[in-house]
Amino acid sequence: MTSESAIRLPSPAEIAPDVARQLDRDGFVCLQDAVAPEWVERARAYVRRHLAANGDKFFSIIRPADEAGSPFDELVHDPKIVGLLEGVGRIACPQATFDDEVYNVLRVIAGPKGTDGSCEFHYDATVVTMLVPIFMPEGEPHNSGELLTFPNKRPYRGSVLTNLAEKALVQNKWAWDRTEQEARANLSQHMQLLHPGNLYLFWGYRTLHGNLPCAPNSLRTTLLLHHGDPHGGNALLKAVRSGRKVVENWRRTRA
Numbered sequence: 001m002t003s004e005s006a007i008r009l010p011s012p013a014e015i016a017p018d019v020a021r022q023l024d025r026d027g028f029v030c031l032q033d034a035v036a037p038e039w040v041e042r043a044r045a046y047v048r049r050h051l052a053a054n055g056d057k058f059f060s061i062i063r064p065a066d067e068a069g070s071p072f073d074e075l076v077h078d079p080k081i082v083g084l085l086e087g088v089g090r091i092a093c094p095q096a097t098f099d100d101e102v103y104n105v106l107r108v109i110a111g112p113k114g115t116d117g118s119c120e121f122h123y124d125a126t127v128v129t130m131l132v133p134i135f136m137p138e139g140e141p142h143n144s145g146e147l148l149t150f151p152n153k154r155p156y157r158g159s160v161l162t163n164l165a166e167k168a169l170v171q172n173k174w175a176w177d178r179t180e181q182e183a184r185a186n187l188s189q190h191m192q193l194l195h196p197g198n199l200y201l202f203w204g205y206r207t208l209h210g211n212l213p214c215a216p217n218s219l220r221t222t223l224l225l226h227h228g229d230p231h232g233g234n235a236l237l238k239a240v241r242s243g244r245k246v247v248e249n250w251r252r253t254r255a
């Protein structure tokens with residue numbers, strides 16, 4: 001590991017209020033060149049090693065930052081990243097609780113089925129989401145894993161049941177098809193191009209989002225950081241989330 005930080009950002013106190021305002025206004029913020037190219041290279045090498053050992057497929061690694069010394073450990077635990085996520089999150093949703101640890105997931109689309117995991121539109125469980133692109137396919141437009149967003153489509157809900165009902169309405173096959181059609185009818189408004197080296201932020205809880213498919217045998221890798229619980233550690237939501245972890249682990253380990 002190098003001693004210099006891979007994160008090139010001013011202090012969280014300096015930028016959090018502006019970033020939060022921009023997120024309210026535009027629904028999506030790009031922090032240009034905020035990650036050193038050599039960090040991206042190390043993250044890529046990690047993913048390549050993992051694919052060489054486990055084969056090309058769609059999988060997620062839950063909390064890759066737990067691996068000490070990994071590029072994910074370095075980025076997710078960087079005080080500027082933690083401070084920024086907590087800073088903007090507290091401005092947007094004062095009732096939220098913030099764990100000491102930022103929840104993180106490494107998501108990889110590889111192998112012959114480039115459509116795996118695409119257009120599965122959802123709201124995240126957390127106040128704010130940071131997306132760190134590591135590999136993005138450079139194939140034909142609209143078939144290269146571009147992110148689709150419907151920014152700030154709902155407020156932070158006070159009620160867990162309203163939240164779950166709303167998620168049930170949009171997170172099913174029928175609704176996914178309809179949302180995909182809606183996005184494809186107006187791609188200039190909904191499509192976000194992601195470039196490794198930049199950091200992207202959106203209000204994950206409020207923003208319906210998913211990614212376009214990739215061509216077969218593409219490689220697409222993103223690191224997702226999720227922070228702030230608008231429902232303050234509600235027991236029902238904890239149960240839902242631990243169920244999701246089981247599914248993700250199954251995806252990761254299946255042959």
Ligand SMILES: O=C(O)CCC(=O)C(=O)O
Nearest residue numbers: 107124147209211222224
């Ligand atoms: O990989 C992406 O572009 C988005 C993934 C996502 O939304 C998530 O894991 O919550």
Ligand SMILES: [Fe+2]
Nearest residue numbers: 122123124209
């Ligand atoms: Fe998400």
